[in-house]
Amino acid sequence: MIFGNKSQLKTKTAIALAVAASLGLTACNSDNNDKKNHKDQIKLRVMETSDLHTNIMDYNYYKDAEDQTIGLARVASIVKSARAEVKNSVLVDNGDLLQGSPMGDYMADEFKKNNNALTDTHPAYKAMNLLDYDVGNIGNHEFNFGLEFLDQSIAGANFPYINSNVICDTNCGNDELDKYDNRFTPYIIKEKVVVDTDGDEHKIKVGYIGFVPPQIMLWDAKNLAGRVEANSIIESAKIYVPQMKAEGADIIVAIPHSGIGNPDDKNPDMENAVYKLTQVDGIDAVMFGHSHQVFPSEKYADLENADIEKGTINGTASVMPGRWGDNLGIVDLVLEKDGDSWTVVDSQSSTRAIFDANEKTPLVTVDKDIHDAVELEHKGTRAYVNAPIGKASANMYSFLSMAQDDPTVQIVADAQMWYAQDKLPENLKSLPILSAAAPFKAGGRYSDSDSDQYVQVDKGNLAIKDAADLYLYPNTMVALKITGNELKEWLECSANQYNQIDPAKTEMQQLINRDGHPTYNFDSIDGVTYKIDVTKPSNYDRDCVAQDITGGSQRIIDLEYQDQPVTADQEFVVITNNYRGFGGKFAGTGADYIVHDFAVENRQVLTDYIKEKSEFDPKTGESAKEINTEANYNWNFKNIDSSVELNVTFETQDSEKTHNFVEANKRRAMEKLAVEDTVPGFAIYSIDMTQELED
Template identity: 35%
Template sequence: MPQRSCLAALAAALFLAGCASQPSAEQPRAQPLPDGLRADIAVLETTDLHSNVLSYDYYKQKADPTLGFERTVTLIRKAREQFTNSLLFDAGDTIQGSVLADYQARVQKPGCGEELAIYKVMDAVGYDGGTIGNHEFNYGLPFLSQVTGTPMNVDGGATQRCVGPRYPLVLANVYSARDGKPIFQPWTIVQRKIAAFTPDGSKLSVPLKIAIIGFTPPPIMQWDKQNLEGKVTVTGVVEAAQKYLPEIQAQHPDLVIAILHGGMNTSPYTSDMENGGWYLAGVPGIDVLLMGHEHTEFPGTRFEHMQDVDDEHGFVRGVPAVMGGFFGKDLGVIRLAMLRQQGHWTIDKTKTFSQVRPICPPMLVAGKPTVSASNCVPADPQVALVVGKLQQATIDYVNTPIGQSTVRMSSYFADEGDMSALAPVNAAQIDFVQHELATAHPELANGPVLAAAAAFRNGFGGADDYTDVQPGPLTLRSAADLYFYPNTLSAVKIDGAALKAWLEKSAERFNRIDPNATGEQQLINSKYPGFNFDQIQGGINYVIDVSQPAGQRIEKLNYQGKPVTASQTFVVVTNNYRASGGGRFPGLDGSNIVLTSPDGTREILAQWLKAHPTLNADDLPRSSWRFARLKARGTVVFTSASDKQPAAEADGLHNIRQLHDNGDGTAVYAIDLSY
């Protein structure tokens, strides 16, 4: 195994000594435990870390104290100081999602004897278990097999056991297509010693036997089709739980914890449901539910009207549950009150509750809860020592020059018609596919080629979560800023009717605006993710009428100045996620893909930028859509980063004005749709 630096090794040793909870080698007590024992256990959860090890924005090249596992570690330490007994689990989407992660997966891959950075730090903290998220599959099964230390009987899977995390990873609903066996252990037993108290207050050290079982979203077969098709199969989360719970119960665990990389949906259950947490909580035998994937918090107001959900105390169908945010912004905590009755541990639900603890507790500014960097917990200093050399190598890599730009490309107003950050992506996609079609599909080479892109950085993660590539030198960091995810490129063949349906689905990003309403109306439908608002370019133009109901908003759809007909043929370039059914767009299920590329879209974009060493506005396709003119009696509003009205003006959006600053780096803007 390659030797770490003395400094990093010392940091990890100190880290373990001060932070980790270690399994006990002692065997369970032979004599039965007395009834009436009580024990409080803190079940701690991280999820959707996306390899944000440090509080750092690689795109803006500056510290960002509002995210990062190094600050979550501070919350973990505090929770362990508060609770005598604690367990720590991770709910997936761990190894992908930051520039540091891409650097390790794409550029400087770790050897078999080298541990992945995020796992190295998590081991130093001391985890008790975890599961696999959908984004773990983005880099392919060979990489996943290696870095998790999990030999897999699949095409490309590692046959030797490489260095992976020292905590167990469990996954019950993904199986090898070769032998039908799970590619990870579906469940395992974790044994710990806990402090318990008798009714008279005496303290005992007693064993606790915890079973953990893990689940990933079944739609991975669509989202990562090129990595998974023919190699693995997937079942629904409820079916997997029902399959393995009898085995688990045969081991007589004291506690069964389900770790689900998924959220909650009360729509009728299907085996391919993306967010099956509500139904999983209803499977008899599950005592605790840890969730993720939705990049939100539970308990939280988003779930306040959901059936059989206590969004204040954190129960789902009577099961204690938590979902701890994303990017290391929060720590999920369940205070589990255990009571020994009739020879078994039970959960005292009257004294059990869940909460999500933020690294940046909101402050009241002008009467509104506001996140301020000045109010964030400090970073644990040992984390940076463990990954310091890798961090610098990552920064050096993303600063590799690839050209110059005379235009600003930003996503502050991508929802309102500024396509400056999407235009280079679409231009690169069209250029690549037009070249490839000449040999792969000459019958399509002379037909219309369009491209679809969405603004991935649209403010969902806060005031700094926007793309902003300034005029001047372009680097690989610029390409990563313009294209956030490690998708690969796919092209689909569709007709004009499907093209319109695609755009109609995208237009669900907007709320329906009533022109006669006198109060404020929100333009953006917050329940429709920005990464599903595809904007298509390549010679087409269209109008979005937000006064119409969803499905009836696309007007004046033209190609090269002529109306698009229902039977007209188009090749549309998109990413593998969308082409394979991601987002549930009509007509996109993987069956009409005519071209795929093993190259990442980000890499294709970087090569296109290199081929345009001085990027000018003339190199980019023009904006392809606008809102239908609408005179609203009230004010139509949306939120973006504060003080960006000049950027809107510079890109031709003269109908936008900032109304007021929210005090957290964001502002409320008004848009005049009558322009």
């Protein structure tokens, strides 16, 4: 083979050396440019629990049995596994922690017995202190047992608490604070050592800010009036978030105990403010709750500017982890260094469940350390809830509470009426006394984890746990003075619980307006009789805001008191709870209508009523009689006159127990249907709206 002469060879060699040198120089410049353009990147996982409602154990105290679908003791396993998956993580709690389960009631009862003092760390914190929380937010139910109980409880937390929109009034229970001072620490900025994707350590400053609905001043007026005030969530954020940035916060995590809300809501004191909060400049992640729902999920697929694949609202990473420890919320943030600061460049939000509702199987094992930590309080709670109080004449189940008058609501209304007739001031006893109550447990929010959320109190011996099942909340009893017109409009708003039924339509029509009206806003009022005409449109939304409906309020008909039509200016006293009485949403409610505050819990009234009517002997724990626990059916639907075969349906729990109760107690023809694609745990029943069954 001939390679050419030496001069050609030298030329080729020179060219080759030049090319090689050029390539080497290019590679060197490329390395330098890569280093110059390289940005440090941090991946930070933010985890959230919310609305635990003192469900520390995986236990249903009403049934006195293990419950694999709830509990911090189970979601703790996900916390630990999710933390182990990443290099950098923080854990927050959103609030509504101290009230909601019998364990919460037991601790509040012990507090009262010990002259308003907690003698030991609250069990919620005995458990949470094992999980290395970074911060906790204060929810609205934290105020249910008063500021002293709250202060003493959170003192047991090994992590700081924040709230930015509750400020002091004249007597906020802290001598070091003046009027208008923040009652709690509004926000904190914590320095955290993190590892970037290259393995190098950095220090970043994570800011946390917390919020609670301003409506606490209505819901807990008895505990809070004159002691604190509550500012707007959004206005508070606009004040403090810029301050946090100015103080060096690299990222800001908002922890609002608040639901998503309406994108068009212009009320600065809105209860559900998350949508607006995601539009506040400077907030990088929103860990929210209050609504007991899961976000991201298909439920919010139609929410404006929401990306349920990434879990963002208005481009801001957002998550809501259900309730009672059924899910852990996770936001994975990607941060890049920009000069001397860090910027969030990407995010992914998700939730992890502790139970598979479709397969009816647990997805995690229990955390034994938490079981051990609260064993004493768990035993105390079981003993507390099983103390006897009386005897029931019939089963009290709320399976039909949306379809007809209901025994679980009836007994609450009866107890309130019984107490008021004796304790009302004499000048009010001369007026007709009515009693308003609503079903608190009627299928929850109708999700795949709520099918067990029905009152299920069996005939026979009753215990404190049964009174707690019938009346979930530590509300107090109040009396309002209203007119006949306000009474009708109160019921008109309540009737928004039902969809409008077309009498000419043969396709399936769902009776219950679940998405548009929470069941706790479905008041029935005892002492009067009335019917609901569901062929008419509802004149109100879920918050009792009047809609532009031709003809106005038309659903409530045949409204009578003692067989006589109620007149517009006729006066009544209505007994209800402080949440409803001070709420101001329903006609005839609000502080101006309150004529008497009984200063007693509705649940205590219910317990005392059961004891008296059962002739309960506290020494023996025996009852001489059975209390009547059947509904009186003072309200009904107006029969629909139709020329076609209507197909009206409602949903309730899918169980043999439910079906037997429906068959034994139905006031109209009802039939369980074979319908596919139902929410797990729920069944669909048809209901004959054209006529009632004969007695």
